[in-house]
Structures are given as C-alpha cells and as structure tokens.
Amino acid sequence: MLPISVDPDSKPGEYVLKSLFVNFTTQAERKIRIIMAEPLEKPLTKSLQRGEDPQFDQVISSMSSLSEYCLPSILRTLFDWYKRQNGIEDESHEYRPRTSNKSKSDEQQRDYLMERRDLAIDFIFSLVLIEVLKQIPLHPVLDTLIHDVINLAFKHFKYKEGYLGPNTGNMHIVADLYAEVVGVLAQAKFHAVKKKFMAELKELRHKEQSPYVVQSIISLIMGMKFFRIKMYPVEDFEASLQFMQECAHYFLEVKDKDIKHALAGLFVEILVPVAAAVKNEVNVPCLRNFVESLYDTTLELSSRKKHSLALYPLVTCLLCVSQKQLFLNRWHIFLNNCLSNLKNKDPKMARVALESLYRLLWVYMIRIKCESNTATQSRLITIITTLFPKGSRGVVPRDMPLNIFVKIIQFIAQERLDFAMKEIIFDFLCVGKPAKAFSLNPERMNIGLRAFLVIADSLQQKDGEPPMPVTGAVLPSGNTLRVKKTYLSKTLTEEEARMIGMSLYYSQVRKAVDNILRHLDKEVGRCMMLTNVQMLNKEPEDMITGERKPKIDLFRTCVAAIPRLLPDGMSKLELIDLLARLSIHMDDELRHIAQNSLQGLLVDFPDWREDVLFGFTTFLLREVNDMHHSLLDSSLKLLLQLLTQWKLVIQTQGKVYEQANKIRNAELIANGSSHRMQSERGPHCSVLHAVEGFALVLLCSFQVATRKLSVLILKEIRTLFLALGQPEDDDRPMIDVMDQLSPSVLESFVHVAVSESATLPLTHSVDLQWLVEWNAVLVNSHYDVKSPSHVWIFAQSVKDPWVLCLFSFLRQENLPKHCPTALSYAWPYAFTRLQSVMPLVDPNSPINAKKTSTAGSGDNCVTLWRNYLILCFGVAKPSIMSPGHLRASTPEIMATTPDGTVSYDNKTTGTPSVGVLLKQLVPLMRLEGIEITESLVLGFGRTNSLVFRELVEELHPLMKEALERRPENKKRRERRDLLRLQLLRIFELLADAGVISDSTNGALERDTLALGALFLEYVDLTRMLLEAENDKEVEILKDIRAHFSAMVANLIQCVPVHHRRFLFPQQSLRHHLFILFSQWAGPFSIMFTPLDRYSDRNHQITRYQYCALKAMSAVLCCGPVFDNVGLSPDGYLYKWLDNILACQDLRVHQLGREVVVLLLELNPDQINLFNWAIDRCYTGSYQLASGCFKAIATVCGSRYGRNPVSGDCWSVANTIRVGLHDMNN
Structure with missing residues (x-):
C-alpha cells in the first residue's frame, strides 16, 4: 500500500479528520494482512475485537469523538472505504459466500481466504459504526445514510442455506456485530429500525413455511437481540413497548417451536435490562398489558418439557417487570416450578431454573422488600433447604458457578442479615460446632466465606442495594456493559465490623477460617508442595481432581481473604509459614494468591514486616533447597518483590511525611517528631541485615541466575536502608x-x-x-x-x-570487618544449607548410598557443598557462644544420635555449632575422593580466627597420624602423603590469611608470642620428615615441600617484624629450616655461586623454587641472624644475597631487597653486613647495586625517623649521592 499524504494547507478540522482517516486505513490494512496470514480456523475476534490492539482502539475512539462534529462526512467516507475494499460499485450487491461447490480444492481454498478477508472488512467496518453512530443524538444525519446502514446490517441477518465452510463461525460473529450496530442505531432511529424489521418479517411470514423460511425468521429475530428499550422519555418507552406488544402477538400466533423460542430469547434479552433498571414497580399500562398478554400462556408452556428451557427465563422476566401485587400473587407457583427443577437431571434445565430463582429472589428481597416476617421466613427457609439440603455436603444443583449461590445469600442479607449469617453462613462454616463434629464441606464453605466477604465489603463501601444479575457482560465488539467491581483488601478490624453492624459475626467467622485453613493445609497444602517428592514430574491437572478440586478452590478463597480477614487462633509466624508454603504449591492460582497475600501483610501491617521477611527467609532455608533451581529462583523473585513493596510503601509515606512537614508548625518539629520517626526506623535494620546474610548464602550457588537474584536483593536492601534512614553506628x-x-x-x-x-x-x-x-x-x-x-x-x-x-x-579485613551483623545471620543460614547438602556428598550417608544420579548433578552437589564450607568457616562463631542474641529463628540442623552416628533427619532441630560441624567433616579428610578433600581444604583454609583453635583441636589426631613414620605398603604411603599435603595446604591458607599468627586466637602463645608447642612440634616434625626424604623426587613430595615452604613463609610474614624473634624459641630450628629450604631453592641455594654453571640459572624460576626462597628469606629474617658465621667478612650469606639481588626476575630481586632491609634492621651490630651493602653499591652490577642502595636508603630513612642525629646516616650520605647520580644516568 502506497503512503497517503494529507495536504498541509487544508483547514485545521479537515486536516485532523483526514489524518485520522489515513491512520485508520493504514491500521486496517495492516490488520487485514495479518488476518490473511492466519489459519482459517482462527476466530476473527482474537485479532480484531476491542481490547486486542490498544492503538487501533484509540483510532476508533478518536473517530467517535470527531463524529460529534462531522458525523455525515465520516459515514460517507466510511462507506466509500467499505465499497472500495469490497469492490462494490452499486448498491444491489448482496452479501453472500464466494464459494462454489464446483470449485477445485485449490480454488476453493482461495475463495475461503477471500471470504475471510471480506468478513474482516465487515468486522472493522461494524466496529467503527458502533462507535460513531452513538453521536447521532448530537449531530443530524441524512435519512439516506441511516437507511444505508440499516440495509447493510439486515443483509447480514439473512440465513445462508447449505453453507458449511470454515468461515461459518466468523459469519455468525459478523452478524452479531451488525446486530450491535442496529442496537446502537435504534437508540436514536428506532422507528426506522422497527419499520425495516417489521417489513422483513412481514415478507417472510407471507412466504410458504419451510425450514429455510423458519431459519430466515430466526436469523432476523436474532438481529434485534441488542435492541434496548429507552426508559425515558415516556413516549420512547411506550413506542418500544408497542413494538414488543406487536412481537408478542406474533409469539402467541406462531406455531413453530423454534420461532417461538427465538422470540422468547429476544424478549429476555430486552426485558432483563429493564428489570435491572427499575428501582420500584413501573405503573405504565402498556407494560402491564404486555405482561398480562403473555404471562398465562408462557407459564403454561414452560411446564412442557420441549419449551421449558426457552420459556423459564421469559416467565422470570415477565414476573420481574410486573407490579408488586401481581408478582406476590403469582410468583410462588413459578418459584415452586423452579425449585423442583433444581434437581433436574438435565444440567442445562437445572442451570436455567437456578438463574430464574436468583432473579426472582432479587426482586422479592431488593425491590419489593419482602412480605411479613413470618411469610418471608417461611419462603426463605423453603428456598434455602432446597438449595442446601440439611445433612448434605454439597449444594443443589451440582456443578454450578458458586457465584450464583453467593449472590443469593447476598440478596437475602440485604434485608435479613441475621438470617443470612446465622442460618446459612454459620452453618456452612461450621461455626459453633465441636471439633469432633467438624468436617470439610469445601463447596458450602467456599460459598459461605465468599458471601460473608461480599456482604462486609458492600456494607463497608456503602454500595447500597446489589444490582440485579444480568446476562453477558461483553458485547460482540468487545465493549463491556459494566465495570468490574473492585473489592477492599485492607484488613477488616473489630471497630470497622462494629460500625457496619457485623461485630456479632466477625470474630466467629475468623475462628472458622482458622479451623478451615488448618484442615486444608493438612489435606491439600503440605502434601502438594512442589518440593514434595510425590509431586515430582506430576502435572497439576492430574493431581487436582476428584475431592481435591473443591478443596483447592476453598483454599484459594481462604488465602485470597488474607489480609482482609485474618484467621483468629493462628499466630503471626504460623500464618506467614502457611502462606510461604503455599507460595510453592502445585496449583498455580493458589501459589499466586498466597504470594499476593504475603505482600498484603507486609504492606498493610508495619509491625508484621520483620516477621514476614524473617518467616519467609527461614522457610526458604528449610524447604526450598538448591536442587530445585527454578523453584528457588521464583521464590527469590518473591522475596525481591516483598522488599520492593516495602520500599514503595516507605517512599510513599516519606512523600506524605514531607508534605505534612511543610504544613506543620516549626515548634512541633522542634519538639521531636522527626526523632520519633527516626527511632521507629532503627529496629528494621536487624531484619535487613538478616536478609543480607541470606543473600550471601545464595551467592554460594553454582547457578549464575540465582547469584544474580542475590545481587538484586542486596541492591534492594541498600535502597531500603536509604529509604528507612540507617543509623550512623550501623554496618x-x-x-x-x-x-x-x-x-x-x-x-x-x-x-x-x-x-x-x-x-x-x-x-x-x-x-x-x-x-x-x-x-x-x-x-x-x-x-x-x-x-x-x-x-x-x-x-x-x-x-x-x-x-x-x-x-x-570473607578475609578478615573485608566483610567480617564491615558487615559483622549480616555475617552473624549468615552463619546459622549457611550451617542449615550445608546440612541439607551434606547427605548428598558424604559417601557414608544412607541417602547417598541409595542415590542414582548423573555425574553432572553429583559435581554440582560437591561444588555447592564446597562453597557452603567456605562460607561457614569464614563466618562461624565459637561453640561456646550462644546464638540467643540473634533475631533469626533457630534453623533445623543435623543431630547426633546416642550411638554417636550422624543423623540426617530434617525434623531434628538444634543450634548451629562449629564443634558439631568439625566432628562431621574432619573424618572425611581420610576419604580417597579428591573432590571431597579438596573442598575440605578450601573450607578449613577459610576458617576465621575465632574458631581456629577448635579446628586445630579436631585436626590434631590427623596431624599426628600424618607425621608418623613407619614401614607401610605403597597404597598406605600414598594415602598418608596425600593427608600430609592436604593438611599443609590448609595451614598455608590459614597462614596466608594471618589466622595462625593472630596473637589473640591463633597459634601463638599470648604471653611470649612464641609459636605454640603443638604447632612448633608440627613444623619441626614435618621438617625432620622432609629431611629424611629429601633425596626422593616423587611429584607429591615436590608439592608437599612447596606448600610447607609457603606455609612457613606466610606464617612469619604475618607477624610484625619486631615480634618475629619470639616465634622460634630454638634458633637451631630456624637454622635447620633455612638449610632445608635452601636445598629446594634451585639456583638460589646457599651452595650456588656465580662461577657455577647451574643449568636453571638462565631459565624461568618455578613456583617450587620461589616458595623455598621466600621461606629461606622469612626464616633468616625471623629475628637476629641465627648463624653469625654467615655474616662474617667471608660469610656464605653474602654470596647468596648477591645471587638474589642480581636476578633478572623482578619479584626475586624485590624479595632480595626486602631481605637486606630486614637484615640491616634486625642486626644493627653486624658492621660487616653494612659494609657489604655499601661496597655493593660501588662494585656490584646495576641490579645488585640498585637493590643495595634502595635497601640502605630505606633503613636510613626509618632510623632517621627514630633517631635524627644517628651517625650511620651521615656516613652513607656520599653513597646516597653517588647512587642518585647513577640512577639519573
């Protein structure tokens, strides 16, 4: 389609109209193209009905608004567009299917497609007509245009005999749309519509009766089904009823059953809105005549089986629009007919009887306001006992929409509240019955609870009388006839219940809800959680059947009533836990309702917010494990949503508070109102830190998606801290x-x-x-x-x-320093999570023994377990500390049975204890599986200083076992070597983190700062062991040497320089260690001299050699030199230092420089050392001279700071000057 341009020089009105019409044609063309590409079976309503495309809806609404000023122009232009689309050049065109029985299959398919296009054009055209014709009362229109619309509409009402193509359904839809057009047009041009209808009917009646004629008459009658009587002015009302009276005469005359039924259906469609609109009786003769002319005949016909379905609604409508006395005199006969048909085996007939009953009851209770007390009571008891038989669990008729029964109770309550509550709702909810007599009647309870909520809502919102039930709420075009009612969600309080007159019933209903919820939770709650093994790989459709279905429906109603109606008898934590469980229920709808109710509690009750978050977090820890990936992620999204809702509430309250502050008197502010608000904010910090701790636990997940959600939760908490106002002394x-x-x-x-x-x-x-x-x-x-x-x-x-x-x-200077509160919560949380994974990892556990899982899932379990180990030992608290100060509820952990074995029973509760944890884990160090022991190394290696001594106490037997030297076979030797290696790696990590050298909780003696006897023995025995096996070159021994070297180096380097002299009380141990490390240092051994042609000298240094060199350096600088011979004029240490400082590797050179600095600092009396350093500044290579110079400069700088008049610094001034000159060159 070529783009259409609008002349910019047009008048403003023309320009707007033309632009709008261009937009309409473009959009219509686009929609037609889409429809042509869709399957023939797809209904046009899915693509074209109002509400499906907001942009197109807006265009049509705009055309309606413009029609107020130029309706004739728009109608003419629309007809031009319509004719152009259909290729119609003259008005004699008759709408008909294009399909021919003689067409070949491919041609027939093309015809069907073109037919679908024609129907789509009619659909769009009628949508626009429905909107623009509403403006006829505001703008005169030529009769010719009105006749064009009427003629076009009635052409679509003609019966298409013998057509069975795929577009049949769409043809009926389009015919209904044109019926809606006629209904709109009749509001302003009723006489023209009536004239056309009567003329068409007269023509058909004069034809010889045949099936085709009968169907044609029915199609014509159906074309008037959206005609509505104008209630005012009275002239229009009487004219409409005159038309109805003429139709009534035809109804009485016609013999054909189908035509009679079609007319009855038309009368019902027209009369129901009249009955709904009339507040009191209508004392208009024409309406009274209409009712009297039809009532006796229709009542008699309705008793016949072949007419009852069609005529019950008509009799109902006639009674509903009749006068009060006529209604009271006649309705009991038809009421008895309806009550007797409620038990009809035909569900359609039972449904019709039920709908008739609740419309009649509306008139009786709402419009007529009942009879005498005795008569009304008797009538209501008859109706109630029929609908809800005594001793039965269900309702009559079965399988009907429960909303109808709810409305019946609401209508009764409007005038007889006490009767509705005590005789119906209390009975349904088992109020006042003993516990033994209580039984779940889900259908009745659902009706009773919904009725109570509807009644309370209506009273609280002061809705007045409930409207009469009408027919379908949506027209063929997609326009709605009524706005959907919104119900209150705020909690109904005792005070509000008293104000609306329901205080007598309120508390008893709350207790009943509590009882119902507990029974439902037991029967269809806990057992149907998605974490339940029995629910795995099951479809909800297969599980929610039979007796479960009505119970689930009742469960939905009860949960949806929260927080509007809080169960009385259930504590906060019980209710939150129930809703949390239901948030992972198998039933989608119940799951979403529970999530909304949780949010409602958090938003509506400030004092519940902490409990909601604590309760939901504890639930996730206990019930939703990491193996349920998608379930965990969806639950985390709910947690994130809860935090977001809280933030939005705070922000909204903040805006209100700011506005109030502007109005408040400055004196009020000075009196401390803002301080009160601040003090209210403080307590919430604990729950936010708890959620931070939980988020940290989630960061242990091996799923990136879960970790991302954890980060989002942490960000939302930061925003909440900002919104709430975080205290200055908080983390x-x-x-x-x-x-x-x-x-x-x-x-x-x-x-x-x-x-x-x-x-x-x-x-x-x-x-x-x-x-x-x-x-x-x-x-x-x-x-x-x-x-x-x-x-x-x-x-x-x-x-x-x-x-x-x-x-x-988790290093001590990172999260433990800045976020101690969150980490105090993370400890029990991580402990709980670790225990849940433990059975899946421990090969000795019964669960693991029976498990048949893929390798991938096993790897994931070990990965998760390892991450939890790292977190647990990074945040663990000592066993002697009581967790009572924490706000978090105590999580469920594993317990030890009397015989000492570990129990994996999740029902056993206890306190998180690092002692218990170590007793579980340390024995696993003996396992052959490398994955487990590697994970333990990383976990134990993250142990914080507070629990370090407990770790060493548990590891002590393993340390002794590892250092035993005895003859053994190859396999035992390999296992012992592996144990030695893993222990060394643990201690290397702990030394690297400064945990071993911690003067308060580490391995140092608190008084002397010496290495404790246990660790001193461990280091010495390890040295002796490695000295004995120094000639072996087994790969695992290389690793042991490297990690031993690194452990010793890390241990010493984490101790302050001037405290290092106390570490090793025996200087001989330092000497032995130095010699041992020297043997592993390759080119940096003390035996190496520059004259030797060592093979590795010009090669890249290895990690093993570098670790040994670092350990040599650390041991050497651990206090004054242990061997004065080494620093004598020809001492062996000078050659070693020359070698290190001259190395081209910057890290080795830097290490050498640090060694020289420390030697000079720790050995101030060794003048030979100082002279050697000065000498090398002049005689050494560039690397060597530079290193010595920088070392001297560092030492002199520090000494000058301590003693500005020191003579040593003046003696090297010349050296420094020469050195600077050399560096500049």
Missing part, C-alpha cells in the same frame, strides 16, 4: 562493601584467569554484579610466582573464579 550495606572490594579482588587473580571476552573492563567499572556474571576459567602454572597462596591453591583446585571471589570477600 554498611553489604553491596556497597562488595562493590568497593570487587576491583581489588579481581586484580589479585586476574593474571591466572582466562576469559572468553577479549578484554576486561576498566577497574572502576568492576562491581559485584560484574564478578557474578563473569565467565572465565582459572589456570595454574608451575612458573606462577606472582600469585599469593590462596590464588595459587584455588587455581590448582577449582576452575570457577567466583569461588575465589567468595573466598576473598
């Missing part, structure tokens, strides 16, 4: 700390990470979100001398860099 938000640490964490290991992305972002853009999503792999190398111990060990053990990030965040 920083965890996300701020982790975002700030992320660049340095990444920098510490980025050199061992290989990423799929070509480049890394700039440091300032790295945050927690980026680390969580980063896709990279850790690689290790024998030549890696840059990495600290924890990075090196992780690169050996794991490939996921996120685990290393988690390990780094």
Whole structure:
C-alpha cells in the first residue's frame, strides 16, 4: 500500500479528520494482512475485537469523538472505504459466500481466504459504526445514510442455506456485530429500525413455511437481540413497548417451536435490562398489558418439557417487570416450578431454573422488600433447604458457578442479615460446632466465606442495594456493559465490623477460617508442595481432581481473604509459614494468591514486616533447597518483590511525611517528631541485615541466575536502608562493601584467569554484579610466582573464579570487618544449607548410598557443598557462644544420635555449632575422593580466627597420624602423603590469611608470642620428615615441600617484624629450616655461586623454587641472624644475597631487597653486613647495586625517623649521592 499524504494547507478540522482517516486505513490494512496470514480456523475476534490492539482502539475512539462534529462526512467516507475494499460499485450487491461447490480444492481454498478477508472488512467496518453512530443524538444525519446502514446490517441477518465452510463461525460473529450496530442505531432511529424489521418479517411470514423460511425468521429475530428499550422519555418507552406488544402477538400466533423460542430469547434479552433498571414497580399500562398478554400462556408452556428451557427465563422476566401485587400473587407457583427443577437431571434445565430463582429472589428481597416476617421466613427457609439440603455436603444443583449461590445469600442479607449469617453462613462454616463434629464441606464453605466477604465489603463501601444479575457482560465488539467491581483488601478490624453492624459475626467467622485453613493445609497444602517428592514430574491437572478440586478452590478463597480477614487462633509466624508454603504449591492460582497475600501483610501491617521477611527467609532455608533451581529462583523473585513493596510503601509515606512537614508548625518539629520517626526506623535494620546474610548464602550457588537474584536483593536492601534512614553506628550495606572490594579482588587473580571476552573492563567499572556474571576459567602454572597462596591453591583446585571471589570477600579485613551483623545471620543460614547438602556428598550417608544420579548433578552437589564450607568457616562463631542474641529463628540442623552416628533427619532441630560441624567433616579428610578433600581444604583454609583453635583441636589426631613414620605398603604411603599435603595446604591458607599468627586466637602463645608447642612440634616434625626424604623426587613430595615452604613463609610474614624473634624459641630450628629450604631453592641455594654453571640459572624460576626462597628469606629474617658465621667478612650469606639481588626476575630481586632491609634492621651490630651493602653499591652490577642502595636508603630513612642525629646516616650520605647520580644516568 502506497503512503497517503494529507495536504498541509487544508483547514485545521479537515486536516485532523483526514489524518485520522489515513491512520485508520493504514491500521486496517495492516490488520487485514495479518488476518490473511492466519489459519482459517482462527476466530476473527482474537485479532480484531476491542481490547486486542490498544492503538487501533484509540483510532476508533478518536473517530467517535470527531463524529460529534462531522458525523455525515465520516459515514460517507466510511462507506466509500467499505465499497472500495469490497469492490462494490452499486448498491444491489448482496452479501453472500464466494464459494462454489464446483470449485477445485485449490480454488476453493482461495475463495475461503477471500471470504475471510471480506468478513474482516465487515468486522472493522461494524466496529467503527458502533462507535460513531452513538453521536447521532448530537449531530443530524441524512435519512439516506441511516437507511444505508440499516440495509447493510439486515443483509447480514439473512440465513445462508447449505453453507458449511470454515468461515461459518466468523459469519455468525459478523452478524452479531451488525446486530450491535442496529442496537446502537435504534437508540436514536428506532422507528426506522422497527419499520425495516417489521417489513422483513412481514415478507417472510407471507412466504410458504419451510425450514429455510423458519431459519430466515430466526436469523432476523436474532438481529434485534441488542435492541434496548429507552426508559425515558415516556413516549420512547411506550413506542418500544408497542413494538414488543406487536412481537408478542406474533409469539402467541406462531406455531413453530423454534420461532417461538427465538422470540422468547429476544424478549429476555430486552426485558432483563429493564428489570435491572427499575428501582420500584413501573405503573405504565402498556407494560402491564404486555405482561398480562403473555404471562398465562408462557407459564403454561414452560411446564412442557420441549419449551421449558426457552420459556423459564421469559416467565422470570415477565414476573420481574410486573407490579408488586401481581408478582406476590403469582410468583410462588413459578418459584415452586423452579425449585423442583433444581434437581433436574438435565444440567442445562437445572442451570436455567437456578438463574430464574436468583432473579426472582432479587426482586422479592431488593425491590419489593419482602412480605411479613413470618411469610418471608417461611419462603426463605423453603428456598434455602432446597438449595442446601440439611445433612448434605454439597449444594443443589451440582456443578454450578458458586457465584450464583453467593449472590443469593447476598440478596437475602440485604434485608435479613441475621438470617443470612446465622442460618446459612454459620452453618456452612461450621461455626459453633465441636471439633469432633467438624468436617470439610469445601463447596458450602467456599460459598459461605465468599458471601460473608461480599456482604462486609458492600456494607463497608456503602454500595447500597446489589444490582440485579444480568446476562453477558461483553458485547460482540468487545465493549463491556459494566465495570468490574473492585473489592477492599485492607484488613477488616473489630471497630470497622462494629460500625457496619457485623461485630456479632466477625470474630466467629475468623475462628472458622482458622479451623478451615488448618484442615486444608493438612489435606491439600503440605502434601502438594512442589518440593514434595510425590509431586515430582506430576502435572497439576492430574493431581487436582476428584475431592481435591473443591478443596483447592476453598483454599484459594481462604488465602485470597488474607489480609482482609485474618484467621483468629493462628499466630503471626504460623500464618506467614502457611502462606510461604503455599507460595510453592502445585496449583498455580493458589501459589499466586498466597504470594499476593504475603505482600498484603507486609504492606498493610508495619509491625508484621520483620516477621514476614524473617518467616519467609527461614522457610526458604528449610524447604526450598538448591536442587530445585527454578523453584528457588521464583521464590527469590518473591522475596525481591516483598522488599520492593516495602520500599514503595516507605517512599510513599516519606512523600506524605514531607508534605505534612511543610504544613506543620516549626515548634512541633522542634519538639521531636522527626526523632520519633527516626527511632521507629532503627529496629528494621536487624531484619535487613538478616536478609543480607541470606543473600550471601545464595551467592554460594553454582547457578549464575540465582547469584544474580542475590545481587538484586542486596541492591534492594541498600535502597531500603536509604529509604528507612540507617543509623550512623550501623554496618554498611553489604553491596556497597562488595562493590568497593570487587576491583581489588579481581586484580589479585586476574593474571591466572582466562576469559572468553577479549578484554576486561576498566577497574572502576568492576562491581559485584560484574564478578557474578563473569565467565572465565582459572589456570595454574608451575612458573606462577606472582600469585599469593590462596590464588595459587584455588587455581590448582577449582576452575570457577567466583569461588575465589567468595573466598576473598570473607578475609578478615573485608566483610567480617564491615558487615559483622549480616555475617552473624549468615552463619546459622549457611550451617542449615550445608546440612541439607551434606547427605548428598558424604559417601557414608544412607541417602547417598541409595542415590542414582548423573555425574553432572553429583559435581554440582560437591561444588555447592564446597562453597557452603567456605562460607561457614569464614563466618562461624565459637561453640561456646550462644546464638540467643540473634533475631533469626533457630534453623533445623543435623543431630547426633546416642550411638554417636550422624543423623540426617530434617525434623531434628538444634543450634548451629562449629564443634558439631568439625566432628562431621574432619573424618572425611581420610576419604580417597579428591573432590571431597579438596573442598575440605578450601573450607578449613577459610576458617576465621575465632574458631581456629577448635579446628586445630579436631585436626590434631590427623596431624599426628600424618607425621608418623613407619614401614607401610605403597597404597598406605600414598594415602598418608596425600593427608600430609592436604593438611599443609590448609595451614598455608590459614597462614596466608594471618589466622595462625593472630596473637589473640591463633597459634601463638599470648604471653611470649612464641609459636605454640603443638604447632612448633608440627613444623619441626614435618621438617625432620622432609629431611629424611629429601633425596626422593616423587611429584607429591615436590608439592608437599612447596606448600610447607609457603606455609612457613606466610606464617612469619604475618607477624610484625619486631615480634618475629619470639616465634622460634630454638634458633637451631630456624637454622635447620633455612638449610632445608635452601636445598629446594634451585639456583638460589646457599651452595650456588656465580662461577657455577647451574643449568636453571638462565631459565624461568618455578613456583617450587620461589616458595623455598621466600621461606629461606622469612626464616633468616625471623629475628637476629641465627648463624653469625654467615655474616662474617667471608660469610656464605653474602654470596647468596648477591645471587638474589642480581636476578633478572623482578619479584626475586624485590624479595632480595626486602631481605637486606630486614637484615640491616634486625642486626644493627653486624658492621660487616653494612659494609657489604655499601661496597655493593660501588662494585656490584646495576641490579645488585640498585637493590643495595634502595635497601640502605630505606633503613636510613626509618632510623632517621627514630633517631635524627644517628651517625650511620651521615656516613652513607656520599653513597646516597653517588647512587642518585647513577640512577639519573
């Protein structure tokens, strides 16, 4: 379609109209193209009905608005467009199917497609007509245009005999649309519509009766089904009823059953809105005549089986529009007919009888306001006992929409509230019945509870009288006849119940709801959670059948009533736990309702907010484990939504508070109102830190999606802290700390990470979100001398860099320092999670023994278990500390049975204890499975200083076992070597973190600062063991040597320089260690001299050699030199220092310089050492001279700071000057 342009020089009105019409034609063409591409079976309503395309709806609404000013122009233009689309050049065109029985299959398919296009054009055209013709009362229109519309509509009412194509359904839809057009037109041009209808009817009546004629008359009658009587002015009302009277005469005369039924249906469609609109009786003769002319005949016909379905609604309508006395005199006969048909075996007839009953009851209760008390009571009891038989669990008729029964009770309550409550609702809800007599009648209870809620809502909103039930709420065009009622969701309080006159019933209904909820939870609640093993791989459709279905429906109603109606007898925590369980129920609808109710509690009750978050978090920890990936993620989204809702409430209240502040008197503010608000905010910090702790636990997940949600939760908590106003002495938000640490964490290991992305972002853009999503792999190398111990060990053990990030965040100076409160909650949470995974990992557990899982799921379990280990030991509290100060509820953990074995029964509760944990885990160090022991190494290696001594106490037997030297076979020897290696790696990680050297809780004696006897013995025995096996070159021994070297080096380096002299009371141990490490240092051994042609001298240094060199340096500088011979004029240490300082590797050279500085600092009396340093500044190579010069400058700088008049510094002034000159050159 070529683009259409509008002349910009047109008049404003013309320009707007033309532009709008261009928009309409463009949109219509687009929609027609879409429809032509769709299957023939697809109904046009799915694509064209109002509400399906908001943009197109807006265009049609705009045309309606413009029609107020130029309706004739729009109608003419619309007809031109319609004729052009259909290729109609003259008005004699008759709408008919294009299909011919003689067409071949491909031609027939094309005809069907073109027919679908014609119907789509009619659909669009009628949609616009419905909207624009509403403006006829505001704008005169030529009769010719009105006749064109009427003629076109009635052409679509003609019966198409013998047509059975795929477009049959769409033809009926289009015919209904044109019937809606006629209904709109009749409001302003009733006489023209009536004239056309009567003329068409007269013509058909004069034809010889045949099936075709009968169907044609029925189609014509159906074309008037959207005609509505105008209630005012009275002249229009009487004219409409005159038309109805003429139709009534035809109804009485016609013999054909189908025509009679069609006319009865038309009368019902027209009379129901009249009955609904009339508040009191209508004393108009024409209406009275109409009722009297039809009533006796229709009542008699309705008793016949072949007419009852069609005529029951008509008799009902006639009674509904009749006068009060006529209604009271006649309705009891028809009422008895309706009551007797409620038990009809034909469900259609039973439904018709029920609908007739509730319309009659509306007239009796609402319009007529009942009879005498006795007569009304008798009548109501008759109706109620028929609908709800005594002793029965169900209702009559069965399988009907419960809403009809709810409305019946509402109508009764409008005039007889006490009767409705005590005789019906209390009976349904089993109010006042003893516990033994209580039984779930789900259908009745559902009706009773819904009726109570509807009645209370109507009274509280002061809705007045309930409207009469009408027919369909949606017209063929998609326009709605009534606005959907919105119900109150705020909690109904005792005071509000008293104000609306329901205080007598309110508390008893709440108790009943509590009873019902408990029974439902037992029968269809807990057992149908998605975490239940019996529900795995089951479809809801298969499980929610039979007796379960009505119970689930009742459950939905009860939960949807929260927080509007809070169950009386159920504590806060019980209710929150129930809703949390239902948030993972198998039934989708119940799940969403429970989630909404949880949000309602959090939004409406400020004092419930902490309980909701604590309760939901505890539930997730206990019930939704990490193996339910999608379920966990959906639950985390709900947690995130709860936090967001809280934030929105606070922000809204903040705006109100700010506006109130502007109005308030300054004196009020000065009197402390703002301080009160601040003090109210403080207590919420504990629950937010608890959720932070839970989010930290979630960061242990191996699923990136779960970790992303955890980051979003942390961000939402930060926003909440800002909204609530965080106290100055409170911990920083965890996300701020982790975002700030992320660049340095990444920098510490980025050199061992290989990423799929070509480049890394700039440091300032790295945050927690980026680390969580980063896709990279850790690689290790024998030549890696840059990495600290924890990075090196992780690169050996794991490939996921996120685990290393988690390990780094838990260093003492990071999260434990800045977020202690959140970590105090993370400890019991992580402990609980670890226990849930433990049975899946421990090969000795009965669960694991029976498990038949894929390798992938097993790897995931170990990964998760390892991450939880790292977190647990990073945040663990000592066993002696009581967790009573924590707000979080005590999680469920594993327990130890009397015989000492570990029980994995989730029902056993206890307190998180690092002692219990260590007793479970330390025996696993003996397992042969490398995955388990590697995970334990990383977990134990993250142990914080508070629980370090408990760890060592548990590991002590293993340490003794590892250092035993006895003859044994190869397999035992390999297992012992592996144990030695893993223990050394644990202690290396702990030494690297400064835990062993912690003067308060580490391995040092608190008084002397010496290494404790246990650790001193461990180091000495390990040295002796390695000295004895120094000639062996087994690969595992190389690893043991390297990790022993690194452990000793880390241990010493984490002790302040001037305290190191106390570490090793026996100087001989230092000497022996130095000699031992020297033997592993390759080219940096003390036996090496520059004259030797050592094979590795010009090769890259290995990690093993570098660790040994660091250990040599650390031991040597652990106080004054242990061997004065080494620093004598020809001492062996000078050659060794020459070798290190002259190395081209910058890290080795830097290490050498640090050694010289420490030697000079710790040995101030060794003048030979100082002279050697001065000498090398002049005689050494550039590397050597530079290193010595910088070392001297460092020492002199520090000494000058302590003693400005020291003579040593003046004696080297010349050396410094020469050195600076040399560096400049």
